[in-house]
Amino acid sequence: xxxxxxxxxxxxxxxxxxxxxxSLFGISFxxxxxxxxxxxxxKVISPDYPDYKRERSLYVATMEFKNTKEGWLNRSDVSxxxxxxxxxxxxxxxxxxxxxxxxxxxAYVNNKKIVIKYKYTxxxxxxxxxxxxxxxxxxxxxxxxxAEKVAVISEETKTAYFGDAKTVVGKYISADNVNYRVIxxxxxxxxxxxxxxxxxxxxxxxxxxNYKRPELMGGYNAVLLAKNKADVPxxxxxxxxxxxxxxxxxxxDRVYSSADSFFAGMTRRIAGDGTNNGLTVVxxxxxxxxxxxxxxxxINLVNINITRILERSSEIGVRKAFGASSxxxxxxxxVENLILTFLGGCIGLLFSILAxxxxxxxxxxxxxxxxxxxxxLFYSLVACICFGxxxxxxxxWRMSKLNIVKALKAQ
Amino acid sequence: MFKHLFKLIWNKxxxxxxxxxxxxxxxxxxFAVFSFLTFYYQNYSKPLGFEYKKVxxxxxxxxxxxxxxxxxxxxxxxxxxxxxxxxxxxxxxxxGANYPYSNSTMSxxxxxxxxxxxxxxxxxxxxxxxxxxNVSVIEGRWFLPEDVVTKNKHIIINETLKxxxxxxxxxxxxxxxxxxxxxxxxxxGVVQDIKANGDFWPAGxxxxxRLDTGYLKNTSDILIKVRDGADATFESELYKFMANTMRxxxxxxxxxxxxxxxxxxxxxxxxxxxxxxxxxxxNVALGLFGVxxxxxxxxKGEIGLRRAIGASGSAVSYQLVMEAMILAxxxxxxxxxxxxxxxxxxxxxxxxxxxxxxxxxxxLFIYLLVFAxxxxxxxxxxxxxPAVALHEE
Numbered sequence: 001x002x003x004x005x006x007x008x009x010x011x012x013x014x015x016x017x018x019x020x021x022x023s024l025f026g027i028s029f030x031x032x033x034x035x036x037x038x039x040x041x042x043k044v045i046s047p048d049y050p051d052y053k054r055e056r057s058l059y060v061a062t063m064e065f066k067n068t069k070e071g072w073l074n075r076s077d078v079s080x081x082x083x084x085x086x087x088x089x090x091x092x093x094x095x096x097x098x099x100x101x102x103x104x105x106x107a108y109v110n111n112k113k114i115v116i117k118y119k120y121t122x123x124x125x126x127x128x129x130x131x132x133x134x135x136x137x138x139x140x141x142x143x144x145x146x147a148e149k150v151a152v153i154s155e156e157t158k159t160a161y162f163g164d165a166k167t168v169v170g171k172y173i174s175a176d177n178v179n180y181r182v183i184x185x186x187x188x189x190x191x192x193x194x195x196x197x198x199x200x201x202x203x204x205x206x207x208x209x210n211y212k213r214p215e216l217m218g219g220y221n222a223v224l225l226a227k228n229k230a231d232v233p234x235x236x237x238x239x240x241x242x243x244x245x246x247x248x249x250x251x252x253d254r255v256y257s258s259a260d261s262f263f264a265g266m267t268r269r270i271a272g273d274g275t276n277n278g279l280t281v282v283x284x285x286x287x288x289x290x291x292x293x294x295x296x297x298x299i300n301l302v303n304i305n306i307t308r309i310l311e312r313s314s315e316i317g318v319r320k321a322f323g324a325s326s327x328x329x330x331x332x333x334x335v336e337n338l339i340l341t342f343l344g345g346c347i348g349l350l351f352s353i354l355a356x357x358x359x360x361x362x363x364x365x366x367x368x369x370x371x372x373x374x375x376x377l378f379y380s381l382v383a384c385i386c387f388g389x390x391x392x393x394x395x396x397w398r399m400s401k402l403n404i405v406k407a408l409k410a411q
Numbered sequence: 412m413f414k415h416l417f418k419l420i421w422n423k424x425x426x427x428x429x430x431x432x433x434x435x436x437x438x439x440x441x442f443a444v445f446s447f448l449t450f451y452y453q454n455y456s457k458p459l460g461f462e463y464k465k466v467x468x469x470x471x472x473x474x475x476x477x478x479x480x481x482x483x484x485x486x487x488x489x490x491x492x493x494x495x496x497x498x499x500x501x502x503x504x505x506x507g508a509n510y511p512y513s514n515s516t517m518s519x520x521x522x523x524x525x526x527x528x529x530x531x532x533x534x535x536x537x538x539x540x541x542x543x544x545n546v547s548v549i550e551g552r553w554f555l556p557e558d559v560v561t562k563n564k565h566i567i568i569n570e571t572l573k574x575x576x577x578x579x580x581x582x583x584x585x586x587x588x589x590x591x592x593x594x595x596x597x598x599x600g601v602v603q604d605i606k607a608n609g610d611f612w613p614a615g616x617x618x619x620x621r622l623d624t625g626y627l628k629n630t631s632d633i634l635i636k637v638r639d640g641a642d643a644t645f646e647s648e649l650y651k652f653m654a655n656t657m658r659x660x661x662x663x664x665x666x667x668x669x670x671x672x673x674x675x676x677x678x679x680x681x682x683x684x685x686x687x688x689x690x691x692x693x694n695v696a697l698g699l700f701g702v703x704x705x706x707x708x709x710x711k712g713e714i715g716l717r718r719a720i721g722a723s724g725s726a727v728s729y730q731l732v733m734e735a736m737i738l739a740x741x742x743x744x745x746x747x748x749x750x751x752x753x754x755x756x757x758x759x760x761x762x763x764x765x766x767x768x769x770x771x772x773x774x775l776f777i778y779l780l781v782f783a784x785x786x787x788x789x790x791x792x793x794x795x796x797p798a799v800a801l802h803e804e
Contacts, residue, residue: 019705022697029690110646115662176661177654208659209474296436296691299532300698303429307705364679 027344037406079218134329317407326400505536522588551600717798724793
């Protein structure tokens, strides 16, 4: 049966080449855009170098003070003191990666300016996050305790600062007028991972800021790693319990900070605040946007499909006259439409591979490498099926409602 | 004639319904694109209001500087003199963090005669800010040294704020209230608007106040205007000097690069949006074309009959094009109803002229699109030979 439908579908496609072209153009282009968007979302959301342990991690990035009476609000990154003094007491936290947000500084080599984004980190940062060391090794607790001026640099910085030197471990790099000894070189991190991207990583103890200051706000954020996936909700609960014990600063009456999953942390940054993680807002805005985007190609495809069905009214009339039920006809037409969508999807896939190649080649976002993986393919397949079903339902229904006598008489 | 066309359209309402909704959605998409483009173009065509070339910003971490106001004043005075003494540097000024292209905003509210003006950009600037940026004063004067010690704080406002507050009257010497209307500030000058957020964004309301001793401990930015001879060698010297002075993190940035970065943030999404929208429109155009073409082939009998009775070829194609245009008009009426809500409800606080121009452009665009798509099918219909067409039946 399916084989027959397939044959019919191909025959119909061959019949009016112009219509086939319009349908395929619409489908493949729509799916291309969806696929590239999915690849981008996948890059941002799913575990990626160097942050592979997202399933057992929670992210703490903001501290918020509120004065509900006066309507004051203070929001900032978190202090080192907060992590060291409060969060480190949590029993469910196995390891904690603490680092500052990347700050820019300049270095001058051979009369050329290099912008170096540097981060201060603790020793466990290198255990929680799996940076790929091209040479050398990370700094450990000992270097931190001795406040040694050592640096782990990115591959990009190595090339920019040292040129084609083969090994740079042991050499000195000067930034902010301080000479740091390079002890390791790591692979570049995509800028979409704003928490982990940087050009130079330094022990937090060499930071010029006073990291010991007993305040809640500062320049740090952290990744809390649980022992296993099952412990994550427990860890979140323990964190929230702990927040109740944190003293509220003068002039305020509320203090908020939360340990979020990666995606929730991101939506909180975009649309949320201390009490609401903004997940629903972001997800609904995204869905509305995708639906609106799909609306136009869908209407267009429905329009063309209806036109094509009317062309086949005699065929439908004959099938109905011989006893085919409306259900069978709807089924047949849906299958045909799905075949068309899949054809479009395959062309779309080729286009999106090309588009992704172009985007990567142009390096639109520093070090971001989009890729087609099974996740993206899976979502694209789902999108394909949805698109095929939606654009097929109404024409199929119209087709099944066709009056036999009229259909046969028309020709 | 029109009555007849309406009848024809009504007879095929089911088919036309999809056609209508397609045009309607395309209109809304095009309206969105044109709204953005009009908004950006209107802002782009306004003068920049300052000169960014050869201006560098030096951002530093002020965490290690003394907290004592008097010694801080002395420190900054000395730093100013040392920088000014460098031969490559023409002008130097201290500034709050929200200088043009800095991605940082600081806004406040002001009150005038019981009316509150929100979201006024609050620029805290040093004495030579005007010289560094080459800002032109339209009315009154720039800050003078004696402005530091006055009963009412002296401020300078920009053209937009002046027009909103005082209309055509002069603003000089007027007193306006601060955010909670408790203190009064005296306007001593009006400057031209400066588009601090890049070429495509409006300047907005702005007021400038003098950077005084109390503000020094928050200061972490210096703006300098360099002479032609300033190259990377000089920059690295300047960098070393600043890093030694501050004993902390320092970053030097060039305004022209920051401007490009700022403009890119506007241009990139717009380019992506236009690419997607134009693909959608090509898609729709092909669809419309296909459907119209097909319909005309279906109506060969009707057209053949008209030709046989004596209608000319052009009359037939006129009829078909007019049918498509009437359909487009019906969609556009519905679409305009939605679009007109934007200026009426003053959505996003954008001037109504943007929406109205965008609406007119989109209407024109849709008419052109539908016309272009129906032209060829119409022409083809006019070529139908009555004998052949009627013979088929």
